Amino acid sequence: MSEAALEEVSVLSSIYCGEGEFELVQQSAQDGILVQINSTVGGERGRNLSLLFHLHPRYPSCPPDISVSSTGLSRTQCHNIRQKLLDQASALPPEPMVHQLVDWLQQCVEVTEEFRGGEKKVKETEREGRWTAVLLLDHIRSRNRYIGLLERWTQQLQLTVRLLLGRSILVILQGARPDIKEFCCLLKTVRVDVDSSGKKCKERMMKVLAETPLSSSCGHSLQSFVVKEYQSFPELNAAFQELNITELYQQILPSVSD
Numbered sequence: 001m002s003e004a005a006l007e008e009v010s011v012l013s014s015i016y017c018g019e020g021e022f023e024l025v026q027q028s029a030q031d032g033i034l035v036q037i038n039s040t041v042g043g044e045r046g047r048n049l050s051l052l053f054h055l056h057p058r059y060p061s062c063p064p065d066i067s068v069s070s071t072g073l074s075r076t077q078c079h080n081i082r083q084k085l086l087d088q089a090s091a092l093p094p095e096p097m098v099h100q101l102v103d104w105l106q107q108c109v110e111v112t113e114e115f116r117g118g119e120k121k122v123k124e125t126e127r128e129g130r131w132t133a134v135l136l137l138d139h140i141r142s143r144n145r146y147i148g149l150l151e152r153w154t155q156q157l158q159l160t161v162r163l164l165l166g167r168s169i170l171v172i173l174q175g176a177r178p179d180i181k182e183f184c185c186l187l188k189t190v191r192v193d194v195d196s197s198g199k200k201c202k203e204r205m206m207k208v209l210a211e212t213p214l215s216s217s218c219g220h221s222l223q224s225f226v227v228k229e230y231q232s233f234p235e236l237n238a239a240f241q242e243l244n245i246t247e248l249y250q251q252i253l254p255s256v257s258d
Contacts, residue, residue, distance in 0.1 A: 047072035138205035
């Protein structure tokens with residue numbers, strides 16, 4: 001990675017020095033730098049945005065990848081803001097630009113317009129209902145890294161997740177269906193683990209075992225992110241019973257009994 005990128009990260013940590021404003025998520029010569037900046041955008045009645053910048057090893061020769069999330073905006077609104085940031089980044093000269101992008105975002109009138117009616121959009125999404133999905137993972141070798149990424153995505157996508165570790169590795173997700181699909185997409189496109197030779201790899205073998213609307217009769221919502229180990233099928237069944245989704249356990253049982 002370039003000296004310019006390393007110097008920029010140091011400067012960013014000084015600029016966004018408030019509690020929870022800046023985090024250096026990842027840094028490696030192979031994958032580059034991942035930084036998260038939490039900022040308020042939209043004036044007095046603005047919303048809190050979480051901005052994730054991926055600075056590639058060739059950055060700033062190429063613009064950063066950007067992810068946008070917010071508890072006060074819909075997925076569509078976050079996507080629109082992300083696209084505006086990417087367009088702005090592409091129009092800038094190849095030099096350190098993260099602070100410039102954040103500053104532009106805070107002053108952009110078009111982005112401020114995205115916040116109008118934001119609460120209405122969120123309520124409409126809530127009325128569409130929540131879904132439950134059960135995923136089967138192939139392996140977790142680099143446990144701390146893998147689980148750390150899962151927890152981060154849980155927060156960014158506003159999902160609730162239970163990771164069940166045992167004979168089979170299962171992930172129970174609850175949330176908006178588009179966010180669940182985005183979670184699955186991240187698993188297959190981001191290097192979340194290492195293979196048998198120690199090289200970073202993606203979760204290409206992940207399977208969706210079940211996906212269904214979350215019944216109002218369930219009455220038990222997950223905590224944001226929980227890791228639980230089980231030793232036997234009765235213990236696994238108990239984990240599903242605890243969430244009042246026993247019917248999903250029966251549905252996935254053939255896949256985990258092989």
